Every structure is written in C-alpha cells, then in structure tokens.
Amino acid sequence: MSPSPHPELVAEGYGAKRPRWAQLATSADHKDIGQILICGALGFLFLALVELVLMRIQLLVPENTFLSPVGFNRMLSLYGASAIFLFALPLVFGLFYYVAPLQIGSRGTALPRLGQVGLTLWVTGGVVLYSTFLFTPSEAGVNPLAPLSEVAFLSNNGVDAWATATGLATLGFVLLAVNLVATFRTMRAPGMAWRRVPVFAWGAAVSSWLMIVVGSVLLAALTMLMIDRNYDGIFFADGSGGAPLLWQHLSWIFYTGTYMLILIFAFGAIAEIFAAFARKPLFNRNVVMASLAAIAVLGTLAWMQNMLTAPIGIGWMYFAMLVSLALIVPFGLILFNLIATLAGGTLRMRAPLLFAIGAIATITIGLGSELCHSLVASAWHLKNTVDSTAATHFALVGGSVFGGFAALHYWFPKMTGRTMGENLAQISFWTILVGLVLGFVPLFFAGTEQGQVIDAYKYFAGTGVTAYNVVASIGVFILSIGILMTILNAIFSRTNGPEAGHDPWGGDSLEWFTLSPPEPHNFDVLPDVRSPRPLRDIREAIGHRTRRSERAASRESQPVA
C-alpha cells in the first residue's frame, strides 16, 4: 500500500470504496434515505396508476366484464394502499427527510439509525402488499370497514396482508417522524430560532408530530384488526362488547390526518417555491406557519366528517361540521398569503412554479367541493357518491402529484446537481392538468346529479352516467401519461440533465448554501443565522462589501486634484 498523502489525518489508509448500491442500502444518512423513499414512491406511483387505469377500463362502459367483481375490489384495495402508503406519504416524508435537515442547517439527523429502521419497515410493507399477488390481495376496499374486514366475511389472507403492509409502512413513517422531531429540537444551526425556520421545515415539523399522533392511532386499530382476525378478538364485532363503528372512528382519524399532512407538505413546498420564483419573501410568514399548525389540529378533529351517514349522534355531526367549516379560515389565509407573495414579484415561469400554481388551483377545487361534504344534510346527499372520489382526488392529486412534483423539480438540482428537463416538464404539467380535469370533473356531475355510488365495479345503462364515465376513463389515461412523463424525466435527468450549480433558483434558505449534491456531512461551515432568509443576507453582505471596495478603489484611482 502506498503511503497516504495525508498521514496526519488518516491512520490506516482510506476505506475501500464500496459500490453505490451497497452504500445506499446500508446508509443511515438522511439524504440517502430520502432519495430511496422518493424513488420508491415514484415506482409505486406507477403501479398505482396501472391499477387505476385497470379500474377505469372496467368502468368505461356499463356492466363491463373486463374485471371480475372480486378482481375490481382487489385493484381498488391495492390502489388505495399504494396511493396513500406507498406513494403520497413516502414522497412527502422522503422530501421532508432530505430537505428539512439541510434547511435548518443540521449536519445530519439526531437518530439516524431510527430513520434507517423506518425506511426498512416501509420497504418491507411495500413488498408485503405486492407479494399478495402470489396468493390473494385484499378485497375490502380503500378503507376496509369492519365487519367486512373481519374473518367471517373475508376469510382469505388478503386483509391480513393489507393490515401487515400498511402497519409496517405506518410504523416506518412514525419512526422517520420521531427522528425528524428530534432533529428539529436538537440540531438547528446557531441562530436558527423557530421563528426563522423555513416554512417547508416548519411543515415537516408539524407533519411529523401529526404522523406520530395519527400513525399511532392507525397502528392501534390495525393491531385490533389482527387480533380480531387471528385470535378470536371482538374489537370490531357487534355484540359482546365490540363495535364496528370503532374501526371507522380510528381509521378516519388516520386518513383525515394524512389528508391534512399531504396538504401541509404541499403548502410548505409551494410557499418556498413561490418566494424563490417571485424573488420576494413569503408574505406574512407567521400567519402561514400558524395556519399550517391549525390545519393539523382542526383537520384531524374533523374526522367524523367522513361518518355523517353513520349512526352517530346529531351533536357529533354538528361538531364535525363546525371544525370542517372552521378550516376555511386557515386554508383561506394560507391561500391569500401565497397569492400575495406572488403579487408584485417578477415571476419566472419555470417548471417548479408551474407545478406549484397547478397544485394551488387543484387543491382549491378539491377543498371547495369538500365544503359541500361538510354541511351535514348536504353530505346525506353527496356522501359515498363518486362526487367524493372527485373531491378527494382533486385535493390529494393536487397535493401529492402537483405539490410533490413541484417540490421534486425544485429540489432535484440539490439532490443530483442537475435540473430536470424543462420542456418535458412543461408538457407533462399540461398533460396532467388536462387529465385530472377530464378524469375527475365528470365524476362531480355523475355524483351530484345521478348519485353514482363509490367503489362499485359496474354501473347500469340508463342511469345517465355512461357519458361521464367514458370521459373520466379517457381523462385518467391522459393523467397517467402525463405522470409517466415526469417519472421518465426524473430518471433521464438524473444523469443527463443540464448541470445546475449549487443554487440554481436563487433560494434564500440554507440548503442552497451547500454543494449539489451535498457532502455526507452537509455543511463545511455554517453562517450565523440572523433572519428567515440567511442566504439573502449573505448575498447582500457580499454585494455591500463589493460595492464598498469598488468605491474605495475608484477613490484611490482618482487623480489628486
């Protein structure tokens, strides 16, 4: 072995460089884990799209027999679990996990091995869910309501596998969230007070707390379900002290919290992107931060908004309506401040901004239609019609696909050192937008006018919904093509995209202070943080000093009169 060039630093020579995959598989670095989560999420998004397209082919014409009823229910169950547990949440947590520690100027995370375990659990959950193709996937739907999910009605192992998969994934998210909370509390850079933390990192903190709460609730419910199914439990059985409604309460707490979590993520990312692309600070940071926290609390308390047709007391229904309608205030304030951030700026219409604007637009439509589901008597008409499918998809595709892709385009240069192809990104954006509108606006009509019911494997001719469903199916095909374009764009741009440099967008937060991609220790040096926009402070200081030295130089060069 040749002598090391730095004998004072290295005692036994450099460690052998391991192949990239081995490094990734064993890494506890938050950037590696974040990237694996993001890549995995995009892969499962593809699978979720395949399932969605299969269901839409089945619903293309009345009384179609493309899928069997059981086959349709299996696709539905897989689609729901894939979209939420294997796409939206890992994309959200992947981006949080990668970006937020950089934003707060931390050199790593507080509990890196915990995060690694979280990732492993999530991967295992994904494998378990898709391994059900070897035997039988679950047939119990997106949210398997007890007692349909009980062993008396679905005796094969599908529901067990579903519960195992979603349970492992959820436990993984909870562990990642615990690590993020610990990191935020202990590893912020000097001067990075909570009031100076970037909004996206604040969103990550709020979301992590939210996941710790609602994830634990779901884990409890899944444990009860497994006890019921495998050890003669009676948690969700009627009579003998059990209650089918218990499952609804617990699961809707999780699903409603997750819905809010995805929107908090999206608003956090949009706030960063709007500020960077308008070259302005976020308008009323404090109000936006408080509103994000309010959404987490009020939104989760509104879980019974999903149960307005269930036999619960009318007082509880009014309570659900109250907290749902109260959400108008924080959501409205966030939208107002985001739009006010754009106003007066000089907008560079690049892909991240385009996706962020699309996210705002579609989330607004989704939330607006959700308003009609919050008025109790109106929900008695709309609940469980395809109108609710459309409302949910507008809000969550808006949050996780538009919002997620906006964040992906924005931070892609930080992760890879390259920007994503701009032309393909723009084409992809418009394709997704057209697909989403064509795919889900007809369902608003089919649901409100004709009352087409949710989750059904077929509909009947003469019920006035055929035309709507044909258009919706075509829309979903277009939507899938648009999403595929962005996935392909990400794959190709990783190695072939235009080189971006360390701060391609002129961002104001600390992640743009380091290399792209960052070194394992994130930062060599850290600035003293004095405001929510540390990088802008540095640029101003440099500009100031440059001007001063230029002035001094010009003074010196002036001839003495």
Add this chain to the structure above:
Amino acid sequence: MASHSPGTDQIDTLFWIGFIAATILIVVVLGALLYVVRRYRGERGAEPRQLLSGRGPQFRVGGVLTVFAALLFILGIVFTGNAREKPTTGEAGLASAKSEPLKIKATGQQWLWRYDYPNGAFSYYKLVVPVDTAIELELLSTDVVHTWNVEELARKADAVPGKTNKVFFTTDEEGAYQGDSATLSGQSYAAMRTEVDVVTPEEYEEFVETQNEDIDAAEERVVGLIENGETP
C-alpha cells in the same frame, strides 16, 4: 335528481347553498391566482419590493373568512334541522299512520335489502309504501355495513350491525323510485339495488295483506312437505 319528499327538498337546498359558497371561494382564489400570474410575469427585471407582512389585510381576510364560515355553519344547522324534522301523514295518506309514523324495518344483508312491515309481512328488494304517509324506516344489518340510498325520497344512512339508524320520510307522488347501496359490502355490492314503490293507501293495505297470505301459504306448504317427509 328530482326530490319527492320534503326532507330531500331541504337536503337539496343545503347542497345548493354549499355549491354556491364553494363556487364563490374557488372562483375568487383561481381568479386572483390567474390575475397575479399574468400580471407579474417577468424573467428579468429589477428586484421586486421585499414586502414582508401587512397586518391590516390579514385581519380583514381572516374576518371575512370567519364570518363566511360562521354563516355556512348556521345555514347548515338550520337546513339540517329542517331535513331531520319528523314528517306527518297528510290527507291522502294511510289513516292508521296519522298519529304515529308507519314503522318499517329495512335490513341490509349481503347483497339484498329485506323490508319488514308492521303486520308481519315482508318483502325483498322492493319496498312498498303508501303515498303522503310518514314512514319511519329502521335500518339494521345482519352482516357488514350497508348504506341505504334512495336519493329522491330520503337521506343516505348506514345500516351498521348492532346499531339502529332511523330514516324518516314522506312521499308526494306515486311511482317507482330506484335506489342502491353506497358502501362497499363485498363482491356483489354494485348489484345490491332496491326499489321503492309508492302507491295509494288502499293498494298498500292490499299489498301487505296479499304478501302476508302468500307467505303463510308458502310456510304451510313447506311445513306440509316436511311433515310428509319430503325435502322442501
């Protein structure tokens, strides 16, 4: 969908209130967004003014939103209250249901609705009710959660095993109304449909009478077969 019951009239009104409120919010937000994006587009140019906050507009916007939400909440309570009001039997209705609503049990089971009438008669799939008569439908389930859904006549409501859910309605016009189930209940969920036949009180009396006789006759025949040692 056309409403044929005072309860669903209220539900429809509240839905339209929500629809208009949502449309206002969506139009305002999308309008402002489009305006801002068109107005302030520019790749290069001087650095914009670094506006950090404005306390005044926050309070105004927050105030308007709070009033908006409060107004919707009050309207929601008023119309939901109206929709829940127990209906009364009218002139053309069933005489015996003048003081108390006509009680019928609806039981969801995979994948059929069963209706039990007060005199012991029962029917599957098809519910027959007299016109202009207050009906109290008691929703039960023998297996999983089902949602009884006849949009033109009454609100959607879940039949949950071990719980009772009640739906009250009257009907203003004779005819056949189609309905279905709205919660995934297993393989044949989409085929779990129902129909409500609204008829005159006389026809209703006749229907439950014949239905009862037919059921008795069928039972007697089965009992007879068993007594003769045959398999029914």
